[in-house]
Amino acid sequence: MPRWIPRAKERLRDSAVELFLERGYERVTVADITERAGLTRRTFSRYFADKRDVLFAGSELLASAVGDAVAGADPGLSAWEATVTALREIGDQLAEELVPTAANRRVVIRSSEELQERERTKFALIATHVADALRARGTPSPLAEVLAETGVSAFRAAFDQWLDAPEERSLSTVFDGITAELAARIGGMTGNG
Protein backbone atom coordinates (compact mmCIF):
# COMPACT_ATOMS: atom_id res chain seq x y z
CA MET A 1 0.00 0.00 0.00
CA PRO A 2 1.57 3.29 -1.01
CA ARG A 3 1.57 5.78 1.81
CA TRP A 4 0.21 9.24 1.18
CA ILE A 5 2.89 11.79 0.40
CA PRO A 6 1.98 15.41 1.10
CA ARG A 7 1.77 17.53 -2.05
CA ALA A 8 3.61 14.92 -4.13
CA LYS A 9 2.04 16.03 -7.40
CA GLU A 10 2.83 19.71 -6.85
CA ARG A 11 6.40 18.90 -5.77
CA LEU A 12 6.96 16.86 -8.92
CA ARG A 13 5.48 19.59 -11.10
CA ASP A 14 7.52 22.35 -9.49
CA SER A 15 10.73 20.29 -9.71
CA ALA A 16 10.07 19.48 -13.36
CA VAL A 17 9.46 23.09 -14.37
CA GLU A 18 12.56 24.21 -12.43
CA LEU A 19 14.70 21.61 -14.19
CA PHE A 20 13.24 22.36 -17.64
CA LEU A 21 14.21 26.00 -17.11
CA GLU A 22 17.70 25.23 -15.81
CA ARG A 23 18.76 22.57 -18.31
CA GLY A 24 16.34 22.83 -21.21
CA TYR A 25 13.31 20.57 -21.65
CA GLU A 26 15.04 18.07 -23.96
CA ARG A 27 17.84 17.38 -21.52
CA VAL A 28 15.72 16.55 -18.46
CA THR A 29 14.74 12.94 -17.63
CA VAL A 30 12.02 11.63 -15.34
CA ALA A 31 14.82 10.36 -13.06
CA ASP A 32 16.13 13.95 -12.76
CA ILE A 33 12.66 15.14 -11.78
CA THR A 34 12.03 12.48 -9.12
CA GLU A 35 15.53 13.01 -7.69
CA ARG A 36 15.00 16.77 -7.38
CA ALA A 37 11.58 16.23 -5.77
CA GLY A 38 12.95 13.53 -3.46
CA LEU A 39 10.27 11.08 -4.66
CA THR A 40 10.24 7.75 -6.48
CA ARG A 41 9.56 6.86 -10.09
CA ARG A 42 6.54 4.96 -8.81
CA THR A 43 5.08 8.09 -7.26
CA PHE A 44 5.75 9.99 -10.49
CA SER A 45 3.86 7.35 -12.47
CA ARG A 46 0.87 7.71 -10.18
CA TYR A 47 0.37 11.27 -11.47
CA PHE A 48 2.02 11.59 -14.88
CA ALA A 49 2.51 9.45 -18.00
CA ASP A 50 5.85 11.08 -18.92
CA LYS A 51 7.76 14.34 -18.57
CA ARG A 52 5.63 16.12 -21.18
CA ASP A 53 2.52 15.18 -19.27
CA VAL A 54 3.77 17.21 -16.27
CA LEU A 55 3.14 20.35 -18.32
CA PHE A 56 -0.28 19.23 -19.59
CA ALA A 57 -1.79 17.27 -16.70
CA GLY A 58 -5.40 18.25 -16.19
CA SER A 59 -6.00 19.35 -19.80
CA GLU A 60 -8.91 16.91 -20.26
CA LEU A 61 -10.40 17.97 -16.94
CA LEU A 62 -10.10 21.64 -17.86
CA ALA A 63 -11.74 21.07 -21.26
CA SER A 64 -14.63 19.17 -19.66
CA ALA A 65 -15.05 21.85 -17.00
CA VAL A 66 -15.34 24.60 -19.62
CA GLY A 67 -17.75 22.49 -21.68
CA ASP A 68 -19.90 21.82 -18.60
CA ALA A 69 -19.90 25.51 -17.75
CA VAL A 70 -21.19 26.34 -21.25
CA ALA A 71 -23.86 23.63 -20.93
CA GLY A 72 -24.88 24.96 -17.52
CA ALA A 73 -24.94 28.64 -18.44
CA ASP A 74 -28.26 30.51 -18.24
CA PRO A 75 -30.41 29.27 -21.16
CA GLY A 76 -31.30 32.88 -21.90
CA LEU A 77 -27.72 33.69 -22.86
CA SER A 78 -26.69 33.73 -26.52
CA ALA A 79 -24.09 31.23 -27.71
CA TRP A 80 -21.33 33.82 -27.56
CA GLU A 81 -22.40 35.07 -24.12
CA ALA A 82 -22.50 31.49 -22.79
CA THR A 83 -19.01 30.85 -24.18
CA VAL A 84 -17.55 34.01 -22.67
CA THR A 85 -19.29 33.46 -19.32
CA ALA A 86 -18.00 29.88 -19.06
CA LEU A 87 -14.43 30.80 -19.95
CA ARG A 88 -14.44 33.72 -17.52
CA GLU A 89 -15.76 31.56 -14.69
CA ILE A 90 -13.34 28.65 -15.15
CA GLY A 91 -10.50 31.06 -15.86
CA ASP A 92 -10.75 32.80 -12.54
CA GLN A 93 -10.77 29.48 -10.67
CA LEU A 94 -7.77 28.35 -12.66
CA ALA A 95 -5.80 31.56 -12.35
CA GLU A 96 -5.34 31.39 -8.60
CA GLU A 97 -4.12 27.82 -8.77
CA LEU A 98 -1.72 28.49 -11.62
CA VAL A 99 -0.05 31.74 -10.61
CA PRO A 100 3.00 30.12 -8.98
CA THR A 101 4.16 28.09 -12.02
CA ALA A 102 2.39 29.53 -15.05
CA ALA A 103 5.05 32.08 -15.97
CA ASN A 104 7.86 29.53 -15.85
CA ARG A 105 5.73 26.99 -17.69
CA ARG A 106 5.24 29.54 -20.47
CA VAL A 107 8.98 29.98 -20.90
CA VAL A 108 9.40 26.20 -21.21
CA ILE A 109 6.56 25.84 -23.73
CA ARG A 110 7.96 28.63 -25.89
CA SER A 111 11.35 26.90 -26.01
CA SER A 112 10.08 23.86 -27.90
CA GLU A 113 8.15 23.44 -31.15
CA GLU A 114 6.85 20.06 -29.92
CA LEU A 115 5.48 21.63 -26.73
CA GLN A 116 3.85 24.43 -28.70
CA GLU A 117 2.08 21.82 -30.86
CA ARG A 118 0.89 20.06 -27.71
CA GLU A 119 -0.30 23.39 -26.30
CA ARG A 120 -2.35 24.01 -29.46
CA THR A 121 -3.87 20.54 -29.06
CA LYS A 122 -4.86 21.43 -25.50
CA PHE A 123 -6.69 24.57 -26.61
CA ALA A 124 -8.25 22.70 -29.54
CA LEU A 125 -9.65 20.20 -27.05
CA ILE A 126 -11.21 23.00 -24.99
CA ALA A 127 -12.75 24.44 -28.16
CA THR A 128 -14.15 21.02 -29.07
CA HIS A 129 -15.88 20.75 -25.69
CA VAL A 130 -17.28 24.26 -25.98
CA ALA A 131 -18.54 23.56 -29.52
CA ASP A 132 -20.21 20.33 -28.37
CA ALA A 133 -21.98 22.21 -25.59
CA LEU A 134 -23.03 25.01 -27.96
CA ARG A 135 -24.52 22.53 -30.44
CA ALA A 136 -26.43 20.92 -27.56
CA ARG A 137 -27.81 24.41 -26.78
CA GLY A 138 -29.02 24.69 -30.36
CA THR A 139 -26.23 26.57 -32.18
CA PRO A 140 -25.75 25.02 -35.63
CA SER A 141 -22.46 23.81 -37.11
CA PRO A 142 -20.09 25.26 -38.20
CA LEU A 143 -21.00 28.42 -36.29
CA ALA A 144 -20.71 26.57 -32.97
CA GLU A 145 -17.12 25.58 -33.81
CA VAL A 146 -16.12 29.06 -34.98
CA LEU A 147 -17.63 30.76 -31.90
CA ALA A 148 -15.92 28.19 -29.66
CA GLU A 149 -12.54 28.70 -31.33
CA THR A 150 -12.93 32.47 -31.22
CA GLY A 151 -13.74 32.37 -27.50
CA VAL A 152 -10.79 30.11 -26.77
CA SER A 153 -8.49 32.32 -28.86
CA ALA A 154 -9.57 35.37 -26.85
CA PHE A 155 -9.14 33.43 -23.61
CA ARG A 156 -5.67 32.28 -24.56
CA ALA A 157 -4.64 35.82 -25.45
CA ALA A 158 -6.12 37.08 -22.17
CA PHE A 159 -4.30 34.47 -20.14
CA ASP A 160 -1.04 35.39 -21.82
CA GLN A 161 -1.51 39.12 -21.23
CA TRP A 162 -2.67 38.60 -17.66
CA LEU A 163 0.42 36.48 -16.95
CA ASP A 164 2.71 39.44 -17.68
CA ALA A 165 1.47 41.07 -14.45
CA PRO A 166 -0.94 38.77 -12.56
CA GLU A 167 -0.91 40.92 -9.45
CA GLU A 168 -2.12 44.01 -11.29
CA ARG A 169 -5.59 42.86 -12.45
CA SER A 170 -7.69 39.71 -12.59
CA LEU A 171 -7.74 37.37 -15.57
CA SER A 172 -11.45 38.07 -16.08
CA THR A 173 -10.79 41.82 -16.34
CA VAL A 174 -8.25 41.25 -19.10
CA PHE A 175 -10.57 38.75 -20.82
CA ASP A 176 -13.53 41.18 -20.69
CA GLY A 177 -11.38 43.87 -22.27
CA ILE A 178 -10.36 41.62 -25.16
CA THR A 179 -13.86 40.27 -25.86
CA ALA A 180 -15.32 43.80 -25.80
CA GLU A 181 -12.71 45.00 -28.33
CA LEU A 182 -13.29 41.92 -30.44
CA ALA A 183 -17.04 42.52 -30.51
CA ALA A 184 -16.51 46.14 -31.51
CA ARG A 185 -14.04 45.22 -34.28
CA ILE A 186 -15.92 42.26 -35.74
CA GLY A 187 -19.47 43.41 -35.07
CA GLY A 188 -18.77 46.88 -36.43
CA MET A 189 -18.35 45.51 -39.94
CA THR A 190 -21.82 44.42 -40.91
CA GLY A 191 -25.20 46.11 -40.84
CA ASN A 192 -26.42 43.22 -38.66
CA GLY A 193 -30.04 43.29 -39.65
Add this chain to the structure above:
Amino acid sequence: MPRWIPRAKERLRDSAVELFLERGYERVTVADITERAGLTRRTFSRYFADKRDVLFAGSELLASAVGDAVAGADPGLSAWEATVTALREIGDQLAEELVPTAANRRVVIRSSEELQERERTKFALIATHVADALRARGTPSPLAEVLAETGVSAFRAAFDQWLDAPEERSLSTVFDGITAELAARIGGMTGNG
Protein backbone atom coordinates in the same frame (compact mmCIF):
# COMPACT_ATOMS: atom_id res chain seq x y z
CA MET B 1 20.99 16.64 -65.21
CA PRO B 2 17.50 15.55 -64.19
CA ARG B 3 15.12 15.68 -67.10
CA TRP B 4 11.81 17.43 -66.67
CA ILE B 5 8.95 15.02 -65.87
CA PRO B 6 5.48 16.26 -66.73
CA ARG B 7 3.32 16.85 -63.67
CA ALA B 8 5.63 14.80 -61.43
CA LYS B 9 4.59 16.61 -58.27
CA GLU B 10 0.87 16.18 -58.95
CA ARG B 11 1.34 12.51 -59.87
CA LEU B 12 3.19 11.86 -56.62
CA ARG B 13 0.56 13.69 -54.60
CA ASP B 14 -2.35 11.90 -56.27
CA SER B 15 -0.66 8.50 -55.87
CA ALA B 16 0.09 9.19 -52.21
CA VAL B 17 -3.47 10.24 -51.36
CA GLU B 18 -4.86 7.21 -53.24
CA LEU B 19 -2.57 4.86 -51.31
CA PHE B 20 -3.27 6.53 -47.94
CA LEU B 21 -6.98 5.94 -48.58
CA GLU B 22 -6.54 2.35 -49.74
CA ARG B 23 -4.11 1.09 -47.11
CA GLY B 24 -4.20 3.61 -44.29
CA TYR B 25 -1.64 6.41 -43.87
CA GLU B 26 0.56 4.52 -41.41
CA ARG B 27 1.05 1.56 -43.73
CA VAL B 28 2.21 3.47 -46.81
CA THR B 29 5.92 4.03 -47.53
CA VAL B 30 7.60 6.51 -49.85
CA ALA B 31 8.63 3.50 -51.98
CA ASP B 32 4.94 2.58 -52.38
CA ILE B 33 4.17 6.12 -53.52
CA THR B 34 6.97 6.35 -56.08
CA GLU B 35 6.12 2.89 -57.43
CA ARG B 36 2.46 3.82 -57.90
CA ALA B 37 3.43 7.09 -59.59
CA GLY B 38 6.04 5.37 -61.76
CA LEU B 39 8.71 7.79 -60.56
CA THR B 40 11.95 7.53 -58.61
CA ARG B 41 12.78 8.26 -54.99
CA ARG B 42 15.06 10.97 -56.29
CA THR B 43 12.15 12.71 -58.01
CA PHE B 44 10.08 12.37 -54.84
CA SER B 45 12.83 14.04 -52.81
CA ARG B 46 12.89 16.94 -55.21
CA TYR B 47 9.38 17.90 -54.08
CA PHE B 48 8.75 16.42 -50.63
CA ALA B 49 10.71 15.79 -47.42
CA ASP B 50 8.70 12.69 -46.46
CA LYS B 51 5.26 11.14 -46.88
CA ARG B 52 3.63 13.53 -44.42
CA ASP B 53 4.98 16.47 -46.38
CA VAL B 54 2.94 15.33 -49.40
CA LEU B 55 -0.19 16.37 -47.50
CA PHE B 56 1.23 19.69 -46.32
CA ALA B 57 3.45 20.87 -49.17
CA GLY B 58 2.87 24.54 -49.84
CA SER B 59 1.74 25.41 -46.29
CA GLU B 60 4.46 28.04 -45.86
CA LEU B 61 3.69 29.49 -49.26
CA LEU B 62 -0.01 29.65 -48.46
CA ALA B 63 0.62 31.35 -45.10
CA SER B 64 2.87 33.96 -46.73
CA ALA B 65 0.36 34.55 -49.49
CA VAL B 66 -2.43 35.25 -46.99
CA GLY B 67 -0.14 37.49 -44.92
CA ASP B 68 0.87 39.42 -48.05
CA ALA B 69 -2.78 39.81 -49.03
CA VAL B 70 -3.56 41.32 -45.60
CA ALA B 71 -0.58 43.65 -45.91
CA GLY B 72 -1.67 44.67 -49.40
CA ALA B 73 -5.35 45.17 -48.60
CA ASP B 74 -6.82 48.67 -48.99
CA PRO B 75 -5.45 50.79 -46.10
CA GLY B 76 -8.96 52.09 -45.50
CA LEU B 77 -10.20 48.65 -44.45
CA SER B 78 -10.46 47.78 -40.78
CA ALA B 79 -8.31 44.96 -39.41
CA TRP B 80 -11.20 42.51 -39.57
CA GLU B 81 -12.19 43.59 -43.08
CA ALA B 82 -8.59 43.24 -44.29
CA THR B 83 -8.40 39.75 -42.77
CA VAL B 84 -11.63 38.58 -44.34
CA THR B 85 -10.79 40.13 -47.72
CA ALA B 86 -7.38 38.46 -47.80
CA LEU B 87 -8.71 35.03 -46.84
CA ARG B 88 -11.53 35.28 -49.38
CA GLU B 89 -9.15 36.27 -52.16
CA ILE B 90 -6.55 33.55 -51.52
CA GLY B 91 -9.27 31.00 -50.80
CA ASP B 92 -10.87 31.33 -54.20
CA GLN B 93 -7.50 30.93 -55.94
CA LEU B 94 -6.78 27.88 -53.82
CA ALA B 95 -10.18 26.27 -54.18
CA GLU B 96 -9.94 25.64 -57.90
CA GLU B 97 -6.52 24.08 -57.58
CA LEU B 98 -7.53 21.85 -54.66
CA VAL B 99 -10.91 20.50 -55.74
CA PRO B 100 -9.59 17.24 -57.23
CA THR B 101 -7.78 15.99 -54.07
CA ALA B 102 -9.12 18.00 -51.15
CA ALA B 103 -11.99 15.66 -50.23
CA ASN B 104 -9.74 12.59 -50.19
CA ARG B 105 -7.07 14.50 -48.33
CA ARG B 106 -9.62 15.38 -45.64
CA VAL B 107 -10.49 11.71 -45.12
CA VAL B 108 -6.79 10.90 -44.65
CA ILE B 109 -6.20 13.77 -42.21
CA ARG B 110 -9.21 12.76 -40.11
CA SER B 111 -7.87 9.22 -39.82
CA SER B 112 -4.77 10.21 -37.86
CA GLU B 113 -4.25 12.20 -34.67
CA GLU B 114 -0.73 13.08 -35.82
CA LEU B 115 -2.01 14.50 -39.10
CA GLN B 116 -4.68 16.50 -37.28
CA GLU B 117 -1.96 18.05 -35.10
CA ARG B 118 0.00 18.92 -38.21
CA GLU B 119 -3.12 20.42 -39.79
CA ARG B 120 -3.60 22.64 -36.72
CA THR B 121 0.02 23.75 -37.03
CA LYS B 122 -0.64 24.70 -40.66
CA PHE B 123 -3.58 26.92 -39.72
CA ALA B 124 -1.66 28.37 -36.78
CA LEU B 125 1.07 29.40 -39.22
CA ILE B 126 -1.47 31.17 -41.44
CA ALA B 127 -2.84 32.99 -38.37
CA THR B 128 0.69 34.03 -37.38
CA HIS B 129 1.27 35.58 -40.80
CA VAL B 130 -2.09 37.37 -40.69
CA ALA B 131 -1.37 38.68 -37.17
CA ASP B 132 2.07 39.95 -38.24
CA ALA B 133 0.48 41.80 -41.15
CA LEU B 134 -2.26 43.25 -38.92
CA ARG B 135 0.29 44.55 -36.42
CA ALA B 136 2.19 46.15 -39.29
CA ARG B 137 -1.10 47.87 -40.25
CA GLY B 138 -1.37 49.23 -36.70
CA THR B 139 -3.59 46.75 -34.86
CA PRO B 140 -2.22 46.22 -31.35
CA SER B 141 -1.43 42.87 -29.71
CA PRO B 142 -3.18 40.72 -28.60
CA LEU B 143 -6.16 41.91 -30.67
CA ALA B 144 -4.23 41.29 -33.90
CA GLU B 145 -3.66 37.65 -32.91
CA VAL B 146 -7.29 37.08 -31.83
CA LEU B 147 -8.69 38.64 -35.01
CA ALA B 148 -6.28 36.59 -37.11
CA GLU B 149 -7.20 33.34 -35.35
CA THR B 150 -10.90 34.14 -35.61
CA GLY B 151 -10.59 34.81 -39.33
CA VAL B 152 -8.64 31.60 -39.89
CA SER B 153 -11.15 29.62 -37.81
CA ALA B 154 -14.00 30.96 -39.96
CA PHE B 155 -12.02 30.21 -43.11
CA ARG B 156 -11.29 26.66 -42.02
CA ALA B 157 -14.96 26.06 -41.22
CA ALA B 158 -15.95 27.54 -44.59
CA PHE B 159 -13.47 25.38 -46.46
CA ASP B 160 -14.80 22.30 -44.72
CA GLN B 161 -18.43 23.16 -45.45
CA TRP B 162 -17.67 24.12 -49.03
CA LEU B 163 -15.89 20.80 -49.58
CA ASP B 164 -19.10 18.87 -48.88
CA ALA B 165 -20.48 20.16 -52.17
CA PRO B 166 -17.88 22.24 -54.07
CA GLU B 167 -19.93 22.32 -57.27
CA GLU B 168 -22.93 23.95 -55.57
CA ARG B 169 -21.42 27.29 -54.48
CA SER B 170 -18.07 29.05 -54.31
CA LEU B 171 -15.84 28.94 -51.24
CA SER B 172 -16.14 32.72 -50.88
CA THR B 173 -19.94 32.50 -50.73
CA VAL B 174 -19.74 30.01 -47.87
CA PHE B 175 -17.07 32.10 -46.14
CA ASP B 176 -19.13 35.30 -46.46
CA GLY B 177 -22.10 33.53 -44.89
CA ILE B 178 -20.08 32.37 -41.90
CA THR B 179 -18.37 35.72 -41.27
CA ALA B 180 -21.70 37.55 -41.50
CA GLU B 181 -23.29 35.21 -38.95
CA LEU B 182 -20.23 35.51 -36.73
CA ALA B 183 -20.41 39.29 -36.79
CA ALA B 184 -24.10 39.20 -35.90
CA ARG B 185 -23.54 36.78 -33.02
CA ILE B 186 -20.44 38.37 -31.53
CA GLY B 187 -21.18 41.98 -32.33
CA GLY B 188 -24.72 41.72 -31.04
CA MET B 189 -23.50 41.24 -27.50
CA THR B 190 -22.09 44.60 -26.52
CA GLY B 191 -23.40 48.12 -26.63
CA ASN B 192 -20.26 49.07 -28.59
CA GLY B 193 -20.19 52.72 -27.87
